[in-house]
Amino acid sequence: MDINFLQTLLITLKLATSTTAILIIIGLPLAYWLAYSHFKLKPMIEALVSMPMVLPPSVIGYYMLVIYSPHNWFGSWLANAFDIRLAFTFEGVLIASVLFSLPFMVQPLQNGLRSLPDTLHEASYTLGKSKLTTFIRVLLPNIKPSIITAIALTFAHSIGEFGIVLMVGGNMPGETRVASIAIYDEVQSLNFTVANQYAFILFAVSFILLTIIYTINKRHDTWKIL
Amino acid sequence: MENIIIDIEKSLITAQGEMILRINASLEFGDLVVLFGDSGAGKTTLLRILSGLTNPDNGFIKVDNSVWFDSDSKINLVPQKRDIGFMFQDYALFPNMTVFENIAFAQKQIDRKQVLELIETFGLGGFAQRKPTKLSGGQKQRVALARALVRKPKLLMLDEPLSALDASMRTLLQDEIAKAHSYNETTTVLVSHDLTEVLRLAHKVIKISKGKVQTYGTPDEVFIDNRISGKVQITGNVVKIDKQDTFYLLTIVTGMNQILKVTAFQNDIDNLREGDRVMVFSKAFNPIVMKM
Numbered sequence: 144m145d146i147n148f149l150q151t152l153l154i155t156l157k158l159a160t161s162t163t164a165i166l167i168i169i170g171l172p173l174a175y176w177l178a179y180s181h182f183k184l185k186p187m188i189e190a191l192v193s194m195p196m197v198l199p200p201s202v203i204g205y206y207m208l209v210i211y212s213p214h215n216w217f218g219s220w221l222a223n224a225f226d227i228r229l230a231f232t233f234e235g236v237l238i239a240s241v242l243f244s245l246p247f248m249v250q251p252l253q254n255g256l257r258s259l260p261d262t263l264h265e266a267s268y269t270l271g272k273s274k275l276t277t278f279i280r281v282l283l284p285n286i287k288p289s290i291i292t293a294i295a296l297t298f299a300h301s302i303g304e305f306g307i308v309l310m311v312g313g314n315m316p317g318e319t320r321v322a323s324i325a326i327y328d329e330v331q332s333l334n335f336t337v338a339n340q341y342a343f344i345l346f347a348v349s350f351i352l353l354t355i356i357y358t359i360n361k362r363h364d365t366w367k368i369l
Numbered sequence: 370m371e372n373i374i375i376d377i378e379k380s381l382i383t384a385q386g387e388m389i390l391r392i393n394a395s396l397e398f399g400d401l402v403v404l405f406g407d408s409g410a411g412k413t414t415l416l417r418i419l420s421g422l423t424n425p426d427n428g429f430i431k432v433d434n435s436v437w438f439d440s441d442s443k444i445n446l447v448p449q450k451r452d453i454g455f456m457f458q459d460y461a462l463f464p465n466m467t468v469f470e471n472i473a474f475a476q477k478q479i480d481r482k483q484v485l486e487l488i489e490t491f492g493l494g495g496f497a498q499r500k501p502t503k504l505s506g507g508q509k510q511r512v513a514l515a516r517a518l519v520r521k522p523k524l525l526m527l528d529e530p531l532s533a534l535d536a537s538m539r540t541l542l543q544d545e546i547a548k549a550h551s552y553n554e555t556t557t558v559l560v561s562h563d564l565t566e567v568l569r570l571a572h573k574v575i576k577i578s579k580g581k582v583q584t585y586g587t588p589d590e591v592f593i594d595n596r597i598s599g600k601v602q603i604t605g606n607v608v609k610i611d612k613q614d615t616f617y618l619l620t621i622v623t624g625m626n627q628i629l630k631v632t633a634f635q636n637d638i639d640n641l642r643e644g645d646r647v648m649v650f651s652k653a654f655n656p657i658v659m660k661m
Contacts, residue, residue, distance in 0.1 A: 262461035265422050268448040269455040270475040271520065280474070284465035 147316060148337065152344065154233070155321040158308075159301040162240045166248040166297050169241070174252035175278060193250070195243045204310025207239045211311070229311075236312035236319050243307050247296040255289025256282060292356050299352045302345060372397060373524065373556060377418055377428035377438070381580070383409050390414055390425075390580040396573070398433065401550045401557045403567045405591075406577035412560040413458075415577070416526045419558065420455050421448035432523060454517030454525040454555070458532065460509045462501035468512050469497040475519045487515040490552070491545060507538045514549050525549070527559040531566060536626045543569050564592070564604055565624035602650040605629065607643055621649060 177189060195203060211229040212218045221227040229235030259282060267277040283290070305323040312319030314328055322341045329338035373396040381388050390411040396402050404412040417423035418438075419430065427440035437446045448455075462471050472484045488497050491511040501509060510530060517525060530546065531539045543566060550557045550570075561567055567574055567588055574591040576583045584591045592604075605623035617638050621629040631649055633641070641647070 260459065260461065262457040262459055263463065265448070266455065266457060266461035266463075267474075268422070269420055269451075269453055270516070271449045271477065272474075273449065281463050281465070285463070 145337075148340065150317055151320050151322055151325045151341075154317070154319070155302060155323075158233070158237060158240060158304075158321055159298050161237055162244055162301040163248075163294055163298045165237075165241050166244060167294065170245070170248035170252055170293065170297075171283075174249045174256060175282075177249065177253045178256035193246045196246050200243060200304070200306025201310055203243055204239065204307040207235070207242075207307070207311050211235055231311070231313045231315060231319060233312070233318055236308050236321075239307045239311045240301055240304055243304065244297045244300050247300045248293045251289045251293040251296065252286070255286035255293075258289075259285055288359055291359050295352045295356045299349050302348060372431075373433070374429075374431040375415075375419070377415075377425040377430065379414065379418065379423070379425040381411065381414060385409065388580045392577070392580075392582055394575055394582060394585055396556060396558070398556050399554055400572045401547075401559065401570055402573045402575060403571040403588075404558060404560045404575050404577060405562060405564075405567055406583075407562065410577045411580045412577055413528055416455070416528050416558065416560060419524065420453050420526055421446055421451050422455075452520075452523040454520060454522035456510075456513045456517045456525075456527045456530055458528045458530075460501075460513040462509060462512055462516070464501055467498050467500055468493055468504070471501070471512055472516045472519050475516050477520065483519065487519055490548070491515050506534055507542060510534070510542055511545060514545060518549055518552055518555075521553045522555055525555045525557040527557065529560050529562075531561075531563070539563075539566070546570060563624065568592070602648055603629065604646065604648050607641060607645050607647055610638065610641065610643055619647075621647060 173192070177185065177192070182188075208230055209215060210217050211221075213222045213228070218229070221229065227234075229238065263281060263285070264277050267281045268274075272280070303323060304321070305327070308319060308321055309324055309327075312321075314320050314324050320328075322345055326338045326341045326345075329335070329341070375395070376393045377390075378392075379390045381390055388409075388411070392411075392415055404415060406412055414423060418425050421437070424445060425438065425440070429439040429441070430437040432452075436442075436444050437451055438444060463474065466474060468488065469484060472487060473479055473481070476483070485497075488494060491514065493508065493511055493515070496504060496508060501512065504512065514527075514530070517527075527546065531542055534542065546557075546559065547570060559566075559570065571588050573586065574588050575585050576591055603623050605621040605627075607619055608622050609620035611618040611620070617633045617635075619629075619631045619633050619641075621631060623629060629649060
């Protein structure tokens with residue numbers, strides 16, 4: 144098989160895996176906070192988290208480019224202090240991808256936590272357990288279906304990401320060229336065989352992931368809290 | 370004598386509109402106290418305030434010389450620090466844990482022997498490795514009781530523990546609650562609106578109505594009307610009023626689910642309606658006891 148083809152698939156996989164891993168770490172505490180906080184400005188934070196679901200990827204991509212730009216304080220600080228440039232690099236794409244997939248991780252987790260009866264964490268508190276122990280040992284194990292859904296959705300969504308990668312990363316083989324962009328590129332060069340291969344793989348992976356989600360949710364249909 | 374002193378105030382929004390919950394009571398250590406009253410009277414809220422799950426607007430709660438809540442000096446212990454056991458109306462067992470794990474989770478340090486001992490005490494021997502979804506209502510209740518007890522709390526609170534069970538199961542589990550209370554001589558506060566339960570279990574009764582303490586005393590002081598010198602007193606609810614020729618026939622269901630038929634005359638009936646709570650009593654010699 145063509146080395147470029149494999150390389151592109153590998154970068155796609157690396158991007159999706161890293162995005163998902165980072166989002167688990169960010170998403171769990173954020174979802175917990177959103178599920179239980181009484182902070183007045185919470186609706187604003189919730190709106191911000193959900194923005195990527197309604198905004199065109201090009202809008203976020205544009206803002207990311209502006210932030211990354213060395214003409215801007217953040218971009219110039221990164222360049223001067225650490226000699227890091229994020230525009231058109233894998234890391235730059237990764238940060239954008241994390242932001243863009245945020246709601247796909249946070250929303251299932253938040254809904255899962257909200258669906259648990261309040262008495263569950265209250266009972267744990269009356270038994271002398273801290274908020275952290277309660278979160279890890281009582282809440283998380285009881286929202287397993289939501290966790291699996293969140294991970295699978297985030298992964299599938301990151302694999303399929305197109306617009307934001309193109310804006311922030313361009314189409315650099317071996318660095319920022321992912322499968323979805325490769326398809327576009329191959330079609331442009333009338334190279335339909337390769338485009339077809341990429342397309343089929345993306346289709347198959349997404350299909351399998353979604354089937355897993357629905358199977359798990361169906362199995363947990365009878366899974367009720369009491 | 371060690372005491373639990375409660376003097377709190379909280380404004381609540383209820384289905385009937387705004388209500389001020391104002392409770393002032395002192396409980397004696399070792400007592401089993403029943404909070405009795407209609408739904409919406411503030412019983413559950415009082416339990417939640419005692420446990421630290423709900424904050425009162427002002428007042429104080431003092432247990433055995435340690436202050437749990439004091440609005441003046443801004444003291445408010447979190448539930449974790451209050452040394453309590455709380456049994457929720459829905460039991461709130463952790464679905465991801467087995468019976469054994471549910472009880473062991475509550476321990477400060479894992480002590481398998483104590484868990485197994487509690488499992489035996491509450492007749493859960495064969496169920497230690499089952500998850501809560503595979504238990505009956507009565508079994509869940511016993512697991513919740515055992516879990517609330519395992520830390521040997523100073524104050525054990527039970528929120529309508531038996532409301533979801535049928536009559537025969539209730540009687541059985543009332544004994545379990547008495548057992549739980551004496552397990553480590555804790556002070557127990559139990560919410561109930563079942564009179565049988567109150568009379569069987571309570572040392573003291575706090576009768577709450579519309580957010581205020583109406584009466585506080587022993588069950589006899591609170592419920593038995595001393596103006597009646599009857600020797601047999603049965604309380605129940607009127608379920609049917611049938612008019613016969615010159616009198617009425619009342620069907621009354623007692624707290625023990627017995628059905629009584631009692632005759633009544635027009636002047637008895639005047640302010641009685643179906644659903645009313647009544648006391649049936651008889652004086653002097655006429656109730657005759659026969660062994661069955």
